[in-house]
Structure formats: C-alpha cells, structure tokens
Amino acid sequence: MPDMYDNSRPDRYFTEAHQAFRQSLRAFVARDITPNVEAWEAAGHLPRDLYRKAARMGIQGVLFPEEVGGSAGDFFMQVVVTEEMARCGAGGVCASLGSHSIGIPPVVAHGSDALCAAFAVPVIAGEKIAALAVTEPGGGSDVAALRTTAVRDGDHFVVNGEKTFITSGMQADVITVAVRTDPVSRGAGGISFLLVEGDTPGLERRALKKMGWWASDTAHLTFTDCRVPADHLIGVEGQGFRAAMMNFNSERLIIAVQAYSMAQVCYEEALAWARQRRAFGGTLTEQQVIRHKLVDMAARIDAARTLTHDIIWRRMEGLDPLNVHVARTSMAKIQATEAMKFCADQAVQILGGMGFMQGTASERIYREVKVLTIGGGTDEVMRNLAASQLGI
Amino acid sequence: MKVLVPVKRVIDYNVKAKVKADGSGVDLANVKMSMNPFDEIAVEEAIRLKEAGTAEEVIVVSVGVKQAQETLRTALAMGADRAILVVAADDVHNDIEPLAVAKILKAIVDEEQPKLVIAGKQAIDNDMNAAGQMLAALLGWGQATFASELTLDGDAATVTREVDGGLQTITVGLPAIVTADLRLNEPRYASLPNIMKAKKKPLDEKTAADYGVDVSPRLEVVKTTEPPVRSAGIMVESVDELVSKLKEKGVV
Numbered sequence: 001m002p003d004m005y006d007n008s009r010p011d012r013y014f015t016e017a018h019q020a021f022r023q024s025l026r027a028f029v030a031r032d033i034t035p036n037v038e039a040w041e042a043a044g045h046l047p048r049d050l051y052r053k054a055a056r057m058g059i060q061g062v063l064f065p066e067e068v069g070g071s072a073g074d075f076f077m078q079v080v081v082t083e084e085m086a087r088c089g090a091g092g093v094c095a096s097l098g099s100h101s102i103g104i105p106p107v108v109a110h111g112s113d114a115l116c117a118a119f120a121v122p123v124i125a126g127e128k129i130a131a132l133a134v135t136e137p138g139g140g141s142d143v144a145a146l147r148t149t150a151v152r153d154g155d156h157f158v159v160n161g162e163k164t165f166i167t168s169g170m171q172a173d174v175i176t177v178a179v180r181t182d183p184v185s186r187g188a189g190g191i192s193f194l195l196v197e198g199d200t201p202g203l204e205r206r207a208l209k210k211m212g213w214w215a216s217d218t219a220h221l222t223f224t225d226c227r228v229p230a231d232h233l234i235g236v237e238g239q240g241f242r243a244a245m246m247n248f249n250s251e252r253l254i255i256a257v258q259a260y261s262m263a264q265v266c267y268e269e270a271l272a273w274a275r276q277r278r279a280f281g282g283t284l285t286e287q288q289v290i291r292h293k294l295v296d297m298a299a300r301i302d303a304a305r306t307l308t309h310d311i312i313w314r315r316m317e318g319l320d321p322l323n324v325h326v327a328r329t330s331m332a333k334i335q336a337t338e339a340m341k342f343c344a345d346q347a348v349q350i351l352g353g354m355g356f357m358q359g360t361a362s363e364r365i366y367r368e369v370k371v372l373t374i375g376g377g378t379d380e381v382m383r384n385l386a387a388s389q390l391g392i
Numbered sequence: 393m394k395v396l397v398p399v400k401r402v403i404d405y406n407v408k409a410k411v412k413a414d415g416s417g418v419d420l421a422n423v424k425m426s427m428n429p430f431d432e433i434a435v436e437e438a439i440r441l442k443e444a445g446t447a448e449e450v451i452v453v454s455v456g457v458k459q460a461q462e463t464l465r466t467a468l469a470m471g472a473d474r475a476i477l478v479v480a481a482d483d484v485h486n487d488i489e490p491l492a493v494a495k496i497l498k499a500i501v502d503e504e505q506p507k508l509v510i511a512g513k514q515a516i517d518n519d520m521n522a523a524g525q526m527l528a529a530l531l532g533w534g535q536a537t538f539a540s541e542l543t544l545d546g547d548a549a550t551v552t553r554e555v556d557g558g559l560q561t562i563t564v565g566l567p568a569i570v571t572a573d574l575r576l577n578e579p580r581y582a583s584l585p586n587i588m589k590a591k592k593k594p595l596d597e598k599t600a601a602d603y604g605v606d607v608s609p610r611l612e613v614v615k616t617t618e619p620p621v622r623s624a625g626i627m628v629e630s631v632d633e634l635v636s637k638l639k640e641k642g643v644v
Contacts, residue, residue, distance in 0.1 A: 008404075008424045016462065017587050020469060023426075024581035058584030071584045 004264070004298060005305075013076050013309050021058075021077065025084035028057055033088040037215065038359065044207065045171055045217035046096050048129070055126025059085075060100050064108055068116055069124040075250070075312050079257050086261030089269075089361030091368040092213035094258060099168035102251055103130035103176045106193050110235025119174045119195060131172035132247075133163035133196075133221055143178065143241060144188040148223065150179035152230065157181070157194060159202075159226040165375075169219025170207050173198045177223075181237050191240040195232040202226035212367035248377065252329050253312060255376045256336035260304040262372075263340040266347035266362045267297045273351050284350065293346050300339035308332045327389035330382040337373045344369055394506040395438040395447045397472065398497055399431040399454050401463040402517040411618050412485075418517070418616065420484045427463045430512025432470075433572040436579035437542060438510050439471040446544050447508070449473045453500055455493045457481050461595060468590035469582035475593070476500060480600040480607045487518060492600070492607040494526035499603035501531060506567070508549070513538055513571040524571040534564035537571040 008023070010016050032053055040046055054060060062077050064070025071077070078101075085094045100123045107120045122128040139145045148161025159179060169175070175196045182190030196203065204222040234240075271294055274284035284290045311328045314320050320328070347362035348355035355362050373379050403409055403418065404426040412419045427435075441447040452467040454460040455478040464475035478496050480488050501509065514521035528535035536542075536551035540559065543550045544566075553560045554573045564570075582590075600607045628634045638644045 006422075006424075016465065017591060020462075020466060020582060020587050020590075021584050023466075024469075024583070024587070028581050056583060057581060058586075062584060071588050073584060073588075077584070 004267075004302070013313055014080065018076055018080050022080045022084055024057065025059075025081065026087065028053075029084055029087050033085075033093060037088055037090040037093060040093060040215040041090060041364070042214070044214060046093065046215060048171075050097065051129060052126040054097055055124065059097070060126060061124045063101070064104070064120070064124055068108055068120050075253075075316060076309075078254065079309070079312065082254055082257040083261045086258050087265060089262070089265045090213075090215055090364060091258065091262060091371065092215035095213055096168045096171075096216040098254075099132065099172070100124070100130040101254070102132040102247060103168075103172070103174065105247060106176055106234050107174075107195060110193075110239075111195070112231065115195060115232065115234065123174060128173040129168055129171045130174045130176070131166050131168040132176045133166045133169070134178040135163060135165050137162050137164050143191070143245070146178055146180060146191065148177065148179045149183060150181050150192065150194055150228070151183065152181070153227075155230045156227045157230060157233070159194065159196065159223040159228055161223050163221040163223075165208070166219045166221055167216055169221055170205055170217035171198075175221070176234065178240055181233075185238075188241040190238055192237050193234040193240045194228055195234055196223075196226060196228050200226050200228065211370060212364065213371055249326060249329050251376050252333045252382075253308060255372055256304065256308045256329075256332045259333075259336035259340040259372050260301050260308065262365050262368065263297070263301045263304070263336075263343035266340075266343040266365055267294065267301060269361050270294065270297070270343075270347035270350040273354070277352075290350060293350060297343045297346050300342055304332070304336035304339040307335055323389040323391075327386040330377070330386040330389070333377065334379055334382050334386075337369070337379070340365070340372060341369045393447050393508065394449045394451060394504060395441055396497075396501060396504060396506040396509045397431070397434050397438045397450060397452045397467070398493070398509070398511050398523070399435065399452050399460075399463055399467055400428040400512070400515045400517075401425050401454060401456055401460040402428045402515050405429055405516060411616050415616050417485055417487075417613060425459070425463075425484075427466050428512050428515045428517075430514060430516070430572055430574070431467075432512075432579040433574070433576050434510040434512050435467045435470050435472060436577045437570075437572060438508075439580075440577065441508075441544065442471070442473075451476065451504060451506065453478065453497065455480050455488050455496050455600070457484050457486075459484070461597075464595055465590055466582060468593045468595070469587040470580060471586060473593065475595040476598060477595060478598045478600060478603070480605075488600075488607050489609055489611055490520045490522035490526055491610065492605055493523045494530055495605045496600060496603050496607075497523070497527050498530045499605065501527070508544075508566060509533075509569045510542075511569065511571050513573050524569050528569040531567075531569075534568040535571070536562055536564050536568060538573040539570050540573050540575040542570055542576065 058071050059081055061070035062073045062081050065072050104120050104123050107115055123130045136146050150157040150159045177194050177196050179194050180190050181192040202224045203226050206220045208218045208220055274290050277284045311332055315325055344366040348366050351362055404424040407424050409418045438450040442450050450472040451474055452464055452472045453476045454464050458479050461477050468475055511524040538554045539551045540554045541552035547566050548563050549568055550563050
C-alpha cells in the first residue's frame, strides 16, 4: 500500500540518517512488536525483554548524550521513533516503552554523575525501567499544588504521599518523583525531584484498570515513610517546578506526534478494508461517501503532522519567542488529538461490524483517544494556555 | 582476513513493480529502492565473521548509479567497515549486466585481496543469479553458491548448499566466493548508534572507467510484460457445490 508520505527520501526535517533509522524501526516494529500487541494488551504489561531489544536498536537513547549510552539524536530522530512505534497501533506499548523519556531527562540534565551512572545508564541500556511520578489524586496539570512531601532526616529524605496514573509504575525500577521538600512553601517553590527505587520499603503500588492502553502498567503509588538516600535528590532542592515545566513542551509535541500517527494507522486500516470489502456491486473505495471519509481523514492527519513538524523545526532553528512556541505546541496537541478522534471514529465506522470487534487496531485506538486529550495537559488546559500565551 | 561483500540497490521488495509503457523494463522512476535482500544476508554473514574474530575487515562494494551510496550506508550502518561505490550508470533504468559487474569486482578483489567474497545468490530485480559465479570464473577461485550455512576453518570454508531435493555440504579452499541463500541468517536492523557511526565511515567513489571495464550492454531486452492477472474466484453456496465444482475441474 502506498504511504501517504515518501519516507525513503530526506527532506527539510528528516536527513538520510533519520530515514535510515525509520526503515530499521519499521521492520523492527513489524517483526518484534505488532504481532505481540494482543498478548501484551491481555497481560497488562510489557515483557522486560522488549526493553532490552528496543535498547539494542537505540530507541531509549535517541535524545540522550553519548556519555550515558545515547545517540545524541535531534528532536526529529525522536519524532521518527514515535511515528514508527505508533505503527503497532497500541498506545499502551508506546507509552510504557517510552516512559523513560519523561522519567530520565531530569536525571541526565540535573542529576549527579553517580545518579546518572546508577540509574540513567541502565535505563538507556534497557536493563531498567523508568517512570515519572508527578500527578497526584488531588491535581494533575496544576503541578504547583502537589502535596507529596520529602522531609530531610539525616542523610535521607522521608517521603509521604500519593501519586496516580503513573505510566510503567508497576514495573519501574527507577521512579522520578516530584516532591515538596520545603513544607512551608505552598506554590511552585519548594518542589524537587527525588529518585525513588521501585523496591524502596514503604512504597506500595496498585495496578489501575483503564479504558485503553492496556499493555501499559499504569499504577497508583502510595509512599508511607519511604526512606530515600539524600544523594538521590535530582539537581538543586526547590528547582523542580522549572524542570517539570521544561519537560512539558517536548512531552506535548510527542503526544501530538503519537496522535496523528495513530490516526494514520486508522486511516491505513480503513483504507485497506475499504479496498477489499465489497458492497452494492463494488468495493467500498468505489462508494463516494467512503472515498470522502478517507480523504477527510487524510487531510486532518496531514494538517496535524505538518503543523507539528513545523513547530519542531522552528524550535530547533530558534525562530520563535517562547510564548509563541508554547501556544503553537498547545494548539498542535489539540489539532493532532482531534485528528485521531476523527480518524478513529471514521475508521470504526468504515470497518462496520469489524470495527466494533476487538482485534482491529481502529477499535483499540478508538479507546485510546481520551488518554491523549487528557494526558499531558487536557484540551481545556491547552486552550487556556494558548490563549494566555497569545495574549488573548 | 578481509571479506568483500558486493551489494546491489534494487526496487524495494514491498513495491509492486510496474512495467514501463513501452515494455522496455520496470518503471523505477520515483520508486522506493533498497538493498537486495540476499545481499543483506551476505552483509550480515560477513559482520558475524568479524564479530566472531574470524574476519578483520568487511568491505562493501556497489556498482550502479550514484544513489547506490545510500545502499552502502545501510551496509555500513549494519556494521561493515568501509565502502566502495563504482558509478557505472546515470540512469536508474540502466542495469549493469552481471559480466561487467563481475569484471569490476575482479579488479577490486585484485586491489583489496580479500580471502572471501560473500554475495547474495541473486538480485531480486533481474534474478540473473550470475555475477558471483562469473566472478569465481574470472578469478579462478572456488565457489559455493546457495549457502544456508557457512563455517570457516583455517584455509577452507565448509558450506551447506540448498540444492533441489535437499542440502549438500561441500568444502572449498580459500580464497573463495560464497553466495548467500535465504536461510543463511536473519539480517539485523541497523541501530541508531550504528547509523550515526556509519556517517563517519569511509566511502570511496570510483567509476567503471577507473577499472577499465566497458559496461555497455551485451544483452538486448526484447520485451517486458506483467504477469497475467489472476481471474476472479467464485463463491459456492455449499460443500456439495464445492465438491461438484472440484470434480468438474477434474481435481478430485
């Protein structure tokens, strides 16, 4: 089936190296991931061996410096990884296999050399699993309101509190936890990142059942007098809020990439079905109403993809002031998740009865729309953020 | 020991080939091209010899259009050490025939002195299955074609060959030519760190004239046609009808 995009030739965004890695990844995903998706969705988590296989391809290390085992690729190399991983049609696989990309950057950027060697390096090598724990039962996007405390006691911090909706939270060996190290401050100040090991006494983990993303081991974490070595503090005490905010723009761009890529999977599945399914004396692709649906899908995917690539390119070129970048990033997340919502809906409709059956990618993706319009900043938060950044 | 691996840039195996309107060949304009899958297997085998400490250097060679350097970069990203590109055509539709390729490869073998050449058994575009054998003849070396297993031991290679009706195991003295069949190994995918490293590996660019080889065609393509279209099947209502249809056709 012809791809809507020619991914074999370099362009302004993707060099020859990007496209070469894309070809490798496409074959890797088709062989080692897509055929196993149903089994992993049923199991509720990914096998550890997958993390090692992915690491051998260089997936976890894409953006990290060579000193910690990464490849120091640019952001478009991460886009390649996200676009190609999404072709497996299971967001849960992408989320869990990608949880290091939110958990480990603070460690590499602000952590000590010893922390990097002990935790970032084995995660990038696929030997350990990482997670980021920011969201609490009492608040998500409002990071400044978080309540988990870490109180200094000799050469340890004592951590108490709860974190929820933590991707890879059940299996993670390394959890980057946002905590309040200054009990007096109430707002953005006083927040730090602390690295908590998965087997720390006093840490309880509970698996959460979800609408979609079943292959991802999402957890609720309860910390009860967890003693964490003081040298597991990442960076400077009280500077955590800024680090958390810096992470958000990249995370939102990657969510946008994942969303339009999932939309593309729906489009391709619907197109393949429409080409072979016969009704009223011809294939579905001969029916004008279906042809129009497919073009509407392709147009929305193309718009979201082009917008997202442009934002990333302009960021790399340093062309926009921060407020413009933040506003456009917020809008791209909305645009891409709306494309995904539309395409999942249309694909299930085109697939008809088959679309309602488990086992099609479109059925799964239909159940994964909401997590992307909520996670990483809800649509509502995104619109408010864009409005304020644009001075509306 | 050096191992030389010739690789060819061919139409990607996933692409549905279309014949040009004038019937002169397959239309390759704006079509996705990749490394010939049998050559990937050959590259993989050479890299494994290097990883096992049997080979010191893996050199990949491609003869064809300038864009074949992408194919060589892929081989370098898999783990080959350096590459030689022999530009012998301007137009992707101008396929270099096996004898000309074999002559160029012979000149390179004379220069590089590898003890082993591993090639794909054939390229999936023209299915000639000839360059490896011709190279062996030009060099006066032994050859072991259609290899599904390769073991090196001192100055000899033991090769299991996939022949009609079974497997044949032979031993050839080195230097020798081995051509890779489908089951020799499963080629690795290039990892990102290796793709990054490949950018810095040497890729020499030569021309057919540098080796004094005339690449003008000796064969004339008379006609290229698409395979006949499969005729539509019929739906049967019952097992009885299926059986009677099969009987009608004389197959049961």
